[in-house]
Amino acid sequence: MRRHFKTLADGALIEFDRGQFDDWCVYLTPPGAARMAPRDVDYFAELQTLAQRHGAFRLYEDFVGVYARTQAQASPGVLAWISGVSAAYGDDALAVDRLLTILYAGMVAEENKLNGPLGKRIKRLGVYQSLVEGMPAAEAAQYSRNVDAKRLDKECRARGF
Numbered sequence: 001m002r003r004h005f006k007t008l009a010d011g012a013l014i015e016f017d018r019g020q021f022d023d024w025c026v027y028l029t030p031p032g033a034a035r036m037a038p039r040d041v042d043y044f045a046e047l048q049t050l051a052q053r054h055g056a057f058r059l060y061e062d063f064v065g066v067y068a069r070t071q072a073q074a075s076p077g078v079l080a081w082i083s084g085v086s087a088a089y090g091d092d093a094l095a096v097d098r099l100l101t102i103l104y105a106g107m108v109a110e111e112n113k114l115n116g117p118l119g120k121r122i123k124r125l126g127v128y129q130s131l132v133e134g135m136p137a138a139e140a141a142q143y144s145r146n147v148d149a150k151r152l153d154k155e156c157r158a159r160g161f
Helices: 040-054 057-071 076-087 091-113 121-131 136-142 147-157
Strands: 004-009 011-018 025-029
Touching: 004 091, 011 091, 025 057, 025 091, 040 057, 040 091, 040 121, 040 136, 057 091, 057 121, 076 091, 091 121, 121 136, 121 147
Parallel strands: none
Antiparallel strands: 004 011, 011 025
């Protein structure tokens, strides 16, 4: 069942709905386009492109602000905070709002997954690898697949989260 998460300034919808594994799949429906599930590789690549204009550290710090506010229950206050932070990106405000909101929705989903031992930290690892370590988006998106949770936990702890 579709669950509305946020409507962006351009009318795009971000929702949760049934995915391949559970009811926590994040979907984006851009204005006039078909609904799709954003993929890690796509938003990691877009973050890297935005980092060229705005700085990787700035984007990462704003992501960490979202991360710190993320719990299993979505908060309208966090959604508003994301829009406010994104406004400082000028012409890229909508793109940043979309990306941070998708990441927020993804972290809420991870916090609600029954067999997700790392919770939201799995998204932080990918964003960290993409923005701070400069790992190619495709590599960062695949990095945690089929890797033992204990090893990923150790890697997250080594990076301070």
